[in-house]
Each structure stands twice: as structure tokens, then as C-alpha cells.
Amino acid sequence: MAHQMHAYHMVDPSPWPLTGAVAALLLTSGLAIWFHFNSASLMTLGLALTTLTMYQWWRDVVREATYQGHHTPPVQKGLRYGMVLFITSEVFFFAGFFWAFYHSSLAPTVELGGFWPPSGITTLDPFEVPLLNTAVLLASGVTVTWAHHSILEGQRKQAIQSLALTVLLGFYFTFLQALEYYEAPFTIADGVYGSTFFVATGFHGLHVIIGSTFLAVCLLRQANYHFTTEHHFGFEAAAWYWHFVDVVWLFLYISIYWWGS
Numbered sequence: 001m002a003h004q005m006h007a008y009h010m011v012d013p014s015p016w017p018l019t020g021a022v023a024a025l026l027l028t029s030g031l032a033i034w035f036h037f038n039s040a041s042l043m044t045l046g047l048a049l050t051t052l053t054m055y056q057w058w059r060d061v062v063r064e065a066t067y068q069g070h071h072t073p074p075v076q077k078g079l080r081y082g083m084v085l086f087i088t089s090e091v092f093f094f095a096g097f098f099w100a101f102y103h104s105s106l107a108p109t110v111e112l113g114g115f116w117p118p119s120g121i122t123t124l125d126p127f128e129v130p131l132l133n134t135a136v137l138l139a140s141g142v143t144v145t146w147a148h149h150s151i152l153e154g155q156r157k158q159a160i161q162s163l164a165l166t167v168l169l170g171f172y173f174t175f176l177q178a179l180e181y182y183e184a185p186f187t188i189a190d191g192v193y194g195s196t197f198f199v200a201t202g203f204h205g206l207h208v209i210i211g212s213t214f215l216a217v218c219l220l221r222q223a224n225y226h227f228t229t230e231h232h233f234g235f236e237a238a239a240w241y242w243h244f245v246d247v248v249w250l251f252l253y254i255s256i257y258w259w260g261s
Contacts, residue, residue, distance in 0.1 A: 026045055087240060100199075116193075118193050121193050136169050
């Protein structure tokens with residue numbers, strides 16, 4: 001449209017939903033083929049197409065928000081509702097894993113010996129790497145809040161520093177969790193304890209990687225003068241997501257690492 005008489009964003013036709021759907025199909029099918037036949041070619045293709053779709057779709061959204069002025073206050077309000085609903089869906093996603101864990105641990109079956117953790121499982125010490133990871137994530141929650149206040153006050157340099165620190169803490173958490181997985185005395189195949197532990201903490205780890213990437217994109221955008229004191233919902237959405245990841249980890253730490261061990 002050459003000129004519009006309203007504040008809403010009529011999105012232009014885009015190929016990215018279609019390429020994203022094809023990439024998701026290739027990625028999931030490729031994962032199954034890799035698991036069963038040890039061939040990673042289809043999975044690699046799906047991963048490459050997913051990465052390209054993500055980059056180009058985000059690029060288009062950044063253009064619409066920053067350069068074309070499509071993200072007016074009513075549009076931003078809709079985006080806020082969308083992010084709130086997305087995080088709500090993530091809460092229920094993790095609620096399923098907690099349900100599985102408490103269902104198995106509060107009333108252990110005879111096959112588990114009637115007690116928890118099941119016999120033969122050597123649990124991880126909650127006061128070693130898990131406690132360090134808790135401190136790292138809580139510190140990253142402080143730095144992302146610092147970044148938010150810096151953006152609101154127009155302190156560009158402080159916002160860049162605090163965002164960079166948050167991203168570093170996020171990747172440090174992932175590094176520590178990878179080491180923990182490598183040295184864990186049990187596997188995902190070790191009964192209900194192994195499956196609930198690795199599925200819950202593994203999906204949380206995936207969310208940390210996604211959140212770190214989200215914040216890294218915000219760091220690049222902040223360095224390129226995309227955010228102003230009034231117009232920075234891209235960062236706010238990343239900060240909300242990161243706080244959600246922090247809270248889920250606290251529940252995981254208390255339930256699975258500390259109480260569950």
C-alpha cells in the first residue's frame with residue numbers, strides 16, 4: 001500500500017512460513033533417520049534450511065519494526081499479547097515434565113523398589129555444578145534487568161555491556177550443563193529417573209540456547225542503534241523469555257536436583 005489510513009500492520013505475503021514448515025519436516029524426519037540409521041544428511045539439510053528461514057524471517061521483522069515504522073503502538077500491543085500467550089504455552093509445556101517427575105517420585109512403583117531415587121541410580125550432587133548453574137542464571141537475570149533499565153534511560157554503552165554479559169552467562173550455563181551431561185553417572189535410558197531428568201533439564205537447556213541467541217540478536221540490534229527508550233519491544237520480549245527460563249530453572253533445581261536426589 002502506498003498510504004494507509006490506520007495504525008495496523010497488514011503483513012506482506014512471505015515465503016518464510018512455508019520454508020519454515022518444510023525445514024521443520026526435514027529436521028524431525030532427519031532426526032528420526034539419524035537415530036535409526038545413523039545418517040545425518042537429511043537432518044543437516046533441515047537444520048540449514050531452518051537457520052536460513054530464521055535469519056531471513058527475523059531480518060524482515062527487524063526491517064518492518066525499525067526502518068519501515070510498521071510497529072505502531074497498537075501493533076506493539078498485539079505483539080505483547082502474543083508473547084504473553086507464547087510464554088503461557090511454555091509454562092504448560094514444562095508443567096507436563098514436572099507432572100511426570102512428581103507422578104513417578106511421590107508414589108514410586110514396585111518396579112522402582114518403592115522408593116526414590118530408584119535403586120542403582122547415583123544422583124548428581126545438587127551443591128556442586130547445579131548450584132553454580134543456579135548462581136549463573138540468577139546473575140544473568142540481574143544483568144538482563146540492568147540492560148533493560150539502561151535502554152529505558154538511554155544509556156547505550158551500559159546496555160551493550162550488560163547485554164554482552166548476559167549472553168556470556170547464558171553460554172557459560174550451556175557449557176557447564178554439557179560438562180554435567182558428559183560426566184553424569186546415568187543416562188536417559190536409565191528408567192524413569194533418567195528419562196525425566198534428561199528430558200526436563202535438556203529441554204530447559206534448549207530454551208537457554210534459544211534465549212541466549214535471542215539476546216545475542218538484541219545485542220547486535222542495540223549496537224546498530226535499533227532500540228530507543230520508547231521503541232524496544234524486541235528486547236523486552238527477549239527479557240521476558242529469559243526471566244521465564246530463570247524461573248523454570250529454579251523449579252528444576254529445587255525439584256529434580258535437590259529434593260529428587
